[in-house]
Amino acid sequence: MVWLLRGIFLFLLPGMKMAPVQVTLLCRSMEVNSSLQSRTSLLLMWSLGMAIMFLIRRYDLSKFCPYNTVLMDHSDPSINTVLTAPTDKPGVALLDFVIFPPRWLVAEHTFRPPYYHRNCMSEFMGLIYGGYEAKADGFHPGGASLHSCMTPHGPDTKTYEATIALGNEAGPHRIADTMAFMFESCLIPRVCPWALESPFMDHDYYQCWIGLKSHFSGLSMNEDNVDLQKGKPIER
Structure with a gap:
């Protein structure tokens, strides 16, 4: 198999002649389920002369x-x-x-x-x-x-x-x-x-926020602010 560079994606292309191989499919959702099949999951379909690839791909995050x-x-x-x-x-x-x-x-x-x-x-x-x-x-x-x-x-x-x-x-x-x-x-x-149940669980994670305090001072309660709170326009 080869990697095909297309833009910034790399696609894994299956070989032209694929030998029969036993493939194990795994599905995890609170439990592990598996199934055996005699063919690869890689597909290559052609429609209207254009290739539509459903392939394994990788992406360079950098x-x-x-x-x-x-x-x-x-x-x-x-x-x-x-x-x-x-x-x-x-x-x-x-x-x-x-x-x-x-x-x-x-x-x-x-x-x-x-x-x-x-x-x-x-x-x-x-x-x-x-x-x-x-x-x-x-x-x-x-x-x-x-x-x-x-x-x-x-x-x-x-x-x-x-x-x-x-x-x-x-x-x-x-x-x-x-x-x-x-x-x-x-x-x-x-x-x-x-x-x-992992021994690496951070049970003290919440403590990273202990000590947080507001630095927002707001407006002083001057005459203009009082008028604004009452819905009155400020005259200059």
Whole structure:
């Protein structure tokens, strides 16, 4: 078999003469099921003179070109989507595959790390190499986290305080030597007993948010602010 380079995808092509081979198919959903067949699962179909390939493929994540804001505000993480599997509902993905590669952060008057949020999607995130910008400690390559739908999450206290301390004078900053990924789905994943009973489970994960405090001062209760709260226009 050979790898065919097409754009930034590599496709695994079966040989022209495929020898009979016994193939084992595995399906995992809280249990392992297997089936034997005497042919490969690779298909090559031709229609209207064009090849439609349903093949094993691989993708070089380092070639992904990330997009981001160039002035202010924090863009939605969906801008980093590499592949998506849509549902029949517009704008709702069955599964998104997202990465967070090396990139520049340049937004002004903006909290640059991933913001605190919760949403209707479940997020399974992992780190391939390097560090993760939203967790200063305890998130190492090979580690992963799962936040099911409507579970609040965001940067740890150390990252938050360090960002606030920089203020608006941070200047352009490059996040280098890192590669994180995320699977985001509208479904709620089930965690298998093997993962729940793993000795590597971080039972103190929640402590990364202990000590968080608001630095939002708001407006002082001056005369203008009182008028605004009463719905009165401000006259200058």
